[in-house]
Structures are given as C-alpha cells and as structure tokens.
Amino acid sequence: MMAIKDEGTPVAPSTRPKILYLDAYDSFSNNIIAQVEQSIGADVSKLFIDDSRFRANSEPDRAEEPLSLTEYLKDFDAVIAGPGPGWATDEKDVGLMQDLWKLERDDLLPVLGICLGFQSMAVAFGAETTTMIEPRHGVVSDILHKGHSIFSNVDQLLATQYHSLQVSIGHAIQTKRAVRYPGELWEATELCPLLEPLAWDFDNKKNGAVLMALRHTEKPFWGVQFHPESICTNKEGANIIQNWWESAMTWNTKRALSQTVELVVEPLAAGAPLTMDRLRDVWGLSYRDAVHGKKRKLNAISSNKSFDEAVREVVEFEKQREAPRKIANIILYGDDKTVKGYEPEMLHCATTGSGRLTVSNVCEIFEVQRSEAIVLESGLQSDLLPLKVGTGRYSIIGLIIPGETLRLHYYSDTKTIQLRGGEDEVVFETVVQDVWFAIKTIMQRLKPRHTPSGPTFAPFWGGLVGFASYEAGLETINVVPSERLKDEPIVPDICFAYVTRSIVFDHQVKKIYVQSIRGADDRAWVMDAIDRIYDAVGQKSVVTTPSSSPASNPFDSIPQNPILDAYLRSGKAVLADSFDYESRVRECQHFISEGHSYELCFTTQNRVEYRKMDAFDEDIMSGELSWKLYNRLTKQNTAPFSAYMRLHNMHILSSSPERYISWDRNGSAQCRPIKGTVQKRPGVTAVDALAILSSPKERAENLMIVDLVRHQLHGVYGAGNVHVSQLMEVEEYETLWQLVSVIDAVPHGVRGKARTPEEWEEPADYISGKKASLNASNQGYEAFVNSLPPGSMTGAPKKRSCEILKELEGNKRRGIYSGVLGYLDVGGGGDFSVVIRTAVKIESDNDSDKDVWTIGAGGAVTAQSTPQGEYEEMVGKFNSTSRPFKL
Ligand SMILES: C=C(O[C@@H]1C=C(C(=O)O)C=C[C@H]1O)C(=O)O
Numbered sequence: 037m038m039a040i041k042d043e044g045t046p047v048a049p050s051t052r053p054k055i056l057y058l059d060a061y062d063s064f065s066n067n068i069i070a071q072v073e074q075s076i077g078a079d080v081s082k083l084f085i086d087d088s089r090f091r092a093n094s095e096p097d098r099a100e101e102p103l104s105l106t107e108y109l110k111d112f113d114a115v116i117a118g119p120g121p122g123w124a125t126d127e128k129d130v131g132l133m134q135d136l137w138k139l140e141r142d143d144l145l146p147v148l149g150i151c152l153g154f155q156s157m158a159v160a161f162g163a164e165t166t167t168m169i170e171p172r173h174g175v176v177s178d179i180l181h182k183g184h185s186i187f188s189n190v191d192q193l194l195a196t197q198y199h200s201l202q203v204s205i206g207h208a209i210q211t212k213r214a215v216r217y218p219g220e221l222w223e224a225t226e227l228c229p230l231l232e233p234l235a236w237d238f239d240n241k242k243n244g245a246v247l248m249a250l251r252h253t254e255k256p257f258w259g260v261q262f263h264p265e266s267i268c269t270n271k272e273g274a275n276i277i278q279n280w281w282e283s284a285m286t287w288n289t290k291r292a293l294s295q296t297v298e299l300v301v302e303p304l305a306a307g308a309p310l311t312m313d314r315l316r317d318v319w320g321l322s323y324r325d326a327v328h329g330k331k332r333k334l335n336a337i338s339s340n341k342s343f344d345e346a347v348r349e350v351v352e353f354e355k356q357r358e359a360p361r362k363i364a365n366i367i368l369y370g371d372d373k374t375v376k377g378y379e380p381e382m383l384h385c386a387t388t389g390s391g392r393l394t395v396s397n398v399c400e401i402f403e404v405q406r407s408e409a410i411v412l413e414s415g416l417q418s419d420l421l422p423l424k425v426g427t428g429r430y431s432i433i434g435l436i437i438p439g440e441t442l443r444l445h446y447y448s449d450t451k452t453i454q455l456r457g458g459e460d461e462v463v464f465e466t467v468v469q470d471v472w473f474a475i476k477t478i479m480q481r482l483k484p485r486h487t488p489s490g491p492t493f494a495p496f497w498g499g500l501v502g503f504a505s506y507e508a509g510l511e512t513i514n515v516v517p518s519e520r521l522k523d524e525p526i527v528p529d530i531c532f533a534y535v536t537r538s539i540v541f542d543h544q545v546k547k548i549y550v551q552s553i554r555g556a557d558d559r560a561w562v563m564d565a566i567d568r569i570y571d572a573v574g575q576k577s578v579v580t581t582p583s584s585s586p587a588s589n590p591f592d593s594i595p596q597n598p599i600l601d602a603y604l605r606s607g608k609a610v611l612a613d614s615f616d617y618e619s620r621v622r623e624c625q626h627f628i629s630e631g632h633s634y635e636l637c638f639t640t641q642n643r644v645e646y647r648k649m650d651a652f653d654e655d656i657m658s659g660e661l662s663w664k665l666y667n668r669l670t671k672q673n674t675a676p677f678s679a680y681m682r683l684h685n686m687h688i689l690s691s692s693p694e695r696y697i698s699w700d701r702n703g704s705a706q707c708r709p710i711k712g713t714v715q716k717r718p719g720v721t722a723v724d725a726l727a728i729l730s731s732p733k734e735r736a737e738n739l740m741i742v743d744l745v746r747h748q749l750h751g752v753y754g755a756g757n758v759h760v761s762q763l764m765e766v767e768e769y770e771t772l773w774q775l776v777s778v779i780d781a782v783p784h785g786v787r788g789k790a791r792t793p794e795e796w797e798e799p800a801d802y803i804s805g806k807k808a809s810l811n812a813s814n815q816g817y818e819a820f821v822n823s824l825p826p827g828s829m830t831g832a833p834k835k836r837s838c839e840i841l842k843e844l845e846g847n848k849r850r851g852i853y854s855g856v857l858g859y860l861d862v863g864g865g866g867d868f869s870v871v872i873r874t875a876v877k878i879e880s881d882n883d884s885d886k887d888v889w890t891i892g893a894g895g896a897v898t899a900q901s902t903p904q905g906e907y908e909e910m911v912g913k914f915n916s917t918s919r920p921f922k923l
C-alpha cells in the first residue's frame with residue numbers, strides 16, 4: 037500500500053533518542069515500537085529487512101548507488117532487530133539484520149535482538165538454531181534469569197513466547213541436560229565464548245532448558261527470545277527494555293567520551309578535564325554529534341529526496357486521486373446520462389419508537405425481498421434487546437432503489453474499479469493502483485460539508501454498504517491473490533452500494549431512524565416512510581397483546597410453504613474430505629514447527645446443493661427464496677452480525693458472530709477478534725466450555741490474535757492509544773461457545789467511548805461526530821484498511837501465514853468468505869464483521885439444474901492442534917450455518 041501522509045506543520049527537531057527498528061515482517065512489531073516509545077521516550081523509525089534501497093540495483097536505468105546500512109545507522113542511537121518468520125540462518129528471513137553483528141569500532145552501536153533478532157545475533161557469534169520438540173506460540177513462561185545486565189532489578193518474569201526454533205550454544209544444560217554447579221548456567225561456552233547466557237526457560241519438560249537471553253561480552257549487543265511487548269508478558273517486560281536502554285546509553289556515553297578524546301585531543305591539550313558538558317559548552321556539540329561527527333550531515337543529505345523526485349511523487353499522488361474524484365463527482369452531481377447525482381449535504385431524519393416491530397417486519401413493509409437489498413442485522417434476544425452489550429446495538433436496512441442506486445465494484449485481478457448505475461450498468465471504469473486510497477478519496481468527497489442538523493445519533497447516515505473479499509485484503513499486504521478458476525463465475529472483490537435511504541434500528545433504546553441523504557426533495561419520502569413504520573408499530577402492539585393468538589399476527593406467522601420445503605428437502609451437503617483436511621492441518625503444523633508461522637487459520641469451502649428453485653416453481657423469484665433462507669438462518673443461528681445482501685450476481689446470507697472493526701465519527705475504534713471454539717453438544721455444559729476455553733491451547737490461539745490486532749492498531753494510533761478492554765472472555769452463541777477479546781483504540785486527544793449510562797442511552801456529540809472536524813484524517817478508516825485481511829482469518833505473522841495458506845488451500849480464492857462486510861458512513865464512521873458462518877450463492881449463466889450455496893469454514897491451527905479436532909471444529913462451524921438450510 038502506498039502510504040500518503042498529510043503535510044504537517046514543521047516541528048522543531050526532536051531531542052529524543054532515535055532508535056531504528058528492523059522489521060522482519062512480523063505481526064507484533066508495532067507493539068514493540070509502542071513499548072519502546074513509551075518506556076524510554078524514544079522516537080522509533082521502522083525499516084524492513086529487505087528494503088531495496090540497500091540492495092545493489094539490478095535495474096539498468098536506475099544507476100543510484102545502494103545506500104550503506106553503516107552510514108544510515110549513523111543517524112540512530114540504537115537498533116532493535118525484531119521477531120519474524122523463518123530462520124536466522126536464511127538470508128532472506130533476516131536480511132539487513134545480519135549486517136548489524138558485523139559492525140566494528142566507530143560504526144558499532146547498541147542492538148537489542150528480539151526472538152528472530154535474538155537468534156540472528158546468536159548465530160552470528162557461533163550458535164546454532166534447531167527446531168524445538170514442542171513449539172511455543174502464545175504461551176507464557178516463568179523465566180529463570182540471572183538478575184544481571186538487562187535483568188537487573190527484574191522480579192519474577194512471566195513472558196509470552198512465540199517461537200518454534202531455539203538457540204543452541206552447546207551449553208551443558210542443552211547437551212547433557214545437566215550442569216555441575218548452578219553458576220555454570222550463566223557461563224559462556226566453548227562454541228560461543230563471547231555470548232553470556234542471561235536467562236533460561238525450564239517450563240517445558242520435553243524441550244528441556246531453552247535459552248532465553250544473551251549478551252555479547254565485548255560488543256553492545258543483547259538479545260531476548262521471548263516477547264517483552266506481549267499483552268500477557270508481565271510488567272517486567274517494560275523493565276527489561278528500560279534496562280537495555282540504560283546499558284545502551286552507558287555504552288554510548290563511554291564511547292562518545294573515548295571518541296571525543298581522539299577528536300579534540302589537540303585543542304584541549306592544555307589540561308581542562310573532558311566531560312560531555314564541556315564538549316557541549318566549548319564546541320556546541322550534542323552527544324550524538326560527538327559520536328557521529330560529520331557523517332550525520334552526509335547521511336541526511338543522501339536520504340533527502342531530490343527536487344525532481346519530490347515533484348514526481350506529488351504528480352503521482354494527484355494522478356491517483358483523479359479517477360476517484362471523478363467517481364465521486366458523478367455520485368454527487370450526476371453524469372447527464374443515467375445518473376442523477378445526490379449531494380449528501382442534507383440529512384433528513386425522522387425517528388419513532390420501534391415497539392415490538394422487528395427488522396424483518398420493516399424489511400417486509402418495504403419489500404426488500406423483491407429486489408436487490410442490504411440488511412445488516414443485530415440478532416436479538418427474545419425480549420428484543422441486543423444479544424451482547426457493545427455489539428448488536430444497531431441494525432441497518434440499506435434500501436436499494438431499483439434503477440437508481442449506484443454501486444462500486446472492484447476486481448483485484450485487473451485492478452479495475454467501476455462505478456455502476458441503477459441497472460447495474462458500468463458508468464465509469466478505470467484501473468487504480470490502490471483501491472483503498474481510491475475509496476478513501478471518494479468517501480472524503482461524499483462527506484457532508486456541515487454536520488447535519490436534527491437527530492444524528494444513528495451511527496450510519498448513509499454511505500457505502502457491502503463487502504470486501506479476502507483477496508482484496510491480501511493486496512494490502514502485498515500477497516498476490518490466487519487466480520480465479522476458469523469456470524468460476526466472476527464476483528467482484530469489493531462491492532459497495534451507495535445507500536442514500538436507510539432505516540436504522542437502535543435496539544438498546546428501541547428507536548427507529550428513517551434517513552435520507554438524497555437532498556431537500558426527499559423529505560417527503562422520509563415522512564411517508566416514518567408514517568408507515570409508525571402505523572406498523574401500532575398494529576404490532578395490538579396484535580401482540582396477550583389476548584391475540586399467534587396465528588392472527590400478520591407479521592410473525594410462518595406460512596406453510598410446500599415449495600420451500602421441497603427445495604430444502606432436495607439439499608445435499610458436500611463437505612471437505614476429512615482425510616485431505618486432516619493432512620493439510622498436519623502440513624500447517626509442519627510449517628509451524630519449522631518456524632515459518634505461529635498460527636495458521638486454515639479453511640475450506642463446503643457446499644449445500646439443491647435442485648434449482650424454478651425446477652419447483654417458475655413463479656418464485658430466487659431473491660425471495662434467499663430472503664426466506666435468511667430468515668431461517670437468523671432464527672436458528674442468531675448472531676450479532678447477521679447480514680443479508682442481494683446485489684449483482686450475489687446472494688450473501690451471514691450469521692457472523694465476529695466484529696472485524698468498528699469506529700465512530702471521531703475515529704475511536706474497536707476490534708473483537710474471536711479465537712477459541714467449543715461446540716455445544718449434549719453433555720457439554722457451560723462450565724465444561726469454560727474449562728476447555730481456559731486451556732493453554734485455546735488461550736494461546738486467542739493471545740496471538742490479540743497481540744496481532746494490537747500491532748495493527750498501534751501502527752495507526754500510536755503508543756499509548758491502544759487498550760485491551762476484554763481479554764479472552766467466553767461468549768455463548770446459538771451452537772458454540774467462543775473466546776472473545778476486545779481491543780480499543782482512541783485517537784490522541786479524543787474522548788473514548790460512552791462511559792456513563794446517560795452517554796450510552798443518548799450517544800452524545802462525540803458519537804454524532806459533531807465535535808470531530810469533518811476534515812480530520814480518519815484513523816478509523818486507516819485502521820480498517822491496515823488490518824486487512826482480518827487477522828483471525830490468517831494467523832500470525834500475517835504475510836508469511838497468508839502465503840502458506842494460499843498454497844495449502846490449493847490456490848483457491850476464499851472470495852467473500854474470510855473477507856469483511858459492513859458500511860462506511862458518509863459522516864466518517866464504519867462497522868464491519870468478519871465474513872464467517874455465511875452462505876454465498878453466485879448466479880451463473882450455466883444451465884445446471886443445481887443451486888449451489890457455498891459455506892466456508894475453518895479454524896486456527898497451532899502446534900497443539902489435533903488434525904481430527906480441527907476437522908470436527910470446522911464441521912461444527914459449517915453445521916451452525918447449514919442447519920437452517922435443511923428441513
Ligand atoms: C474460520 C472460522 O472462524 C474463525 C476461527 C475461529 C477459531 O479458530 O476458533 C473462531 C472464529 C473465527 O475467527 C470459521 O468460522 O469458518
């Protein structure tokens with residue numbers, strides 16, 4: 037993705053220490069950066085281990101010399117070599133890291149290696165890396181340490197580990213599993229005489245003693261195998277970082293003094309004692325200048341862009357904005373052919389109490405089942421209150437106006453974005469470099485110029501509603517999506533309808549908002565719609581009084597439908613083959629034990645096949661059939677993120693329990709990853725489920741994703757603005773128990789979510805966005821894009837895991853399953869679910885007499901998984917969705 041930064045106001049150069057972070061494509065890097073920034077008040081810059089500027093250039097027309105890492109480092113006070121997939125002995129996996137350990141004399145600077153970085157340091161000084169008997173990912177160990185060096189004043193250390201490989205320095209405790217006397221544990225070995233052991237882990241009997249930390253006895257290099265930044269490492273993690281920084285500073289100061297003696301020996305020969313203060317007074321030299329001398333200047337010049345380059349970048353940026361601006365202009369002002377254009381300047385909104393009226397009732401009043409439609413529905417309890425506090429408060433019916441509603445499509449294989457008109461015809465089409473930048477540009481233009489007057493508490497006023505496929509997400513992390521199969525019907529990778537009329541339920545306070553952003557003329561529609569709803573609320577309250585019999589309720593009676601029954605009876609489930617599935621799970625585990633991944637969310641696509649509806653009755657439209665199936669699904673697998681989407685050639689019926697991300701108009705975001713699943717079965721009680729979900733295996737699965745989500749949010753919101761507000765709590769769903777965590781991010785200087793009951797009842801200005809500058813950069817959107825594809829569907833580290841999964845899933849596209857579904861509100865908010873527990877039907881031109889619904893399912897594979905257990909878990913998830921599809 038191209039990161040485009042807004043120009044900020046110039047700031048005075050910082051006097052804070054500067055640290056370089058070498059990123060080996062890990063999914064926890066930003067947590068380390070945030071921890072370092074917070075615990076030592078440093079500015080940390082990130083550099084990827086394979087940054088091409090440091091490589092000799094093979095392109096003939098680019099004659100520039102590669103940058104020298106040694107020169108580049110002159111600008112920093114210290115380096116952190118981070119974790120990552122793969123092996124320290126593999127150049128591709130460690131890249132620039134391996135050059136750190138070769139630095140000599142004046143070029144030397146302090147380094148902290150973490151995990152892969154630690155392994156890389158050890159290998160550079162004679163150690164070997166080997167696989168462990170039991171990989172350790174997302175597990176917390178009680179680490180034995182020497183209380184010395186970076187462990188001084190460190191109390192009991194409970195630290196999270198994410199590694200499959202270990203460092204062997206040929207220590208007796210490793211080779212013979214014994215030492216002659218306790219002190220031997222802390223002695224260097226013949227194999228690695230310059231490496232002093234600082235910590236060991238004895239927690240896992242099979243693995244024996246695993247080396248946890250080292251320091252180089254002559255150079256300023258330290259390393260730890262565990263993850264000091266994980267949410268489950270205790271506070272000693274930060275203590276170790278501070279200790280490292282102190283050691284690094286001490287080393288730097290000593291070196292500065294020794295160097296400056298050389299530098300200034302002549303003029304000071306007269307005698308005065310040399311101190312840092314004196315250096316500063318006499319020559320105006322800062323401590324860093326003293327260390328790095330003139331080279332710093334040289335480096336600053338070489339890293340500055342040339343004028344031509346800067347101009348090229350600006351032109352490129354503007355070019356990228358051209359097409360999305362054009363699309364936004366057509367949406368806003370029409371195209372003097374078919375598109376009329378609606379400026380969302382005005383929001384018309386009317387409200388009424390919802391009484392006992394359900395989302396489904398309102399859908400039927402507006403006949404959404406008759407044509408294309410989008411419904412984002414929060415499943416409710418029988419008292420019509422949200423299933424879960426915090427999710428499931430709102431439901432949104434996005435009305436598709438036949439012949440008018442515009443849509444955006446994007447196809448990742450051709451990188452084409454299309455604006456389609458009300459008849460689904462292409463109005464404008466172009467190739468874009470970065471579709472998410474294009475959508476951001478469009479949304480910025482669609483933002484109302486003034487905060488709408490009147491009641492604006494609904495989180496959605498209007499905007500883009502739809503989905504993005506898993507493959508659209510892969511693009512953002514530079515993983516090339518699998519190709520479409522030849523006979524596969526073409527489905528857009530992003531499909532959003534531009535919803536201008538909507539009905540929003542607030543289930544918490546039982547209120548309905550009817551809204552339009554179609555300009556002044558649409559007030560009449562709003563008033564008419566609210567009248568219809570108002571009448572229906574009244575009617576429903578009459579028919580649901582105790583005296584009325586259920587059958588007399590015109591809304592909720594389920595009419596007998598022999599055609600639907602016949603259709604359902606013709607259904608046949610086609611499940612992934614267990615032998616094949618289990619052998620793929622084993623392959624996943626092989627990649628894990630070889631250190632290439634910590635957790636892999638392996639998935640497959642199952643099907644339910646029916647005889648086509650029109651084989652039963654020509655009169656029943658397939659849209660209505662989908663609607664009926666959807667109603668069965670929401671009744672039998674009630675979920676906080678149910679969704680019905682009928683657009684283009686797609687029918688999407690979702691019963692997802694999982695929030696991907698939501699953010700309000702001020703940019704406060706929340707992610708709710710789910711990881712850890714127990715199926716409800718006879719004999720399995722809630723207590724049993726709690727016990728299973730409290731096991732290290734399930735907690736490890738969840739922890740990895742929590743750390744991954746923190747990393748993603750830290751990358752956008754920065755240190756100190758990301759908090760875990762719920763860590764691994766068991767939530768009950770219709771057919772499963774799940775382990776759920778909640779991670780919140782609040783932009784710097786913005787108040788967080790509702791804290792008092794009053795704020796919860798009537799969301800105040802900060803939720804309505806009144807206080808947010810309408811031009812403020814939207815961190816919520818950035819976090820949404822930067823977190824694709826959803827981490828709970830990939831595993832960690834994300835990039836390498838996605839590459840592995842692509843291969844193990846037979847280079848088949850996951851498509852809509854595993855993607856995200858929800859809305860981007862014109863006011864700047866958004867809410868998306870992870871597309872799981874979802875049935876998808878794609879209409880195709882072939883004349884098959886079969887109707888095929890695809891239901892993807894899978895689960896996180898870890899080193900502790902059993903192949904059979906994983907298969908059963910996958911089938912359990914499939915069943916939760918397919919059950920309503922059977923009679
Ligand atoms: C892969 C699926 O679910 C994902 C995997 C889960 C797990 O491994 O426990 C739980 C929820 C989802 O993030 C699915 O439902 O198909």
Ligand SMILES: NC(=O)CC[C@H](N)C(=O)O
Nearest residue numbers: 119120151152199200201
């Ligand atoms: N988290 C890490 O850096 C892991 C390093 C290495 N890939 C291992 O699995 O041991």
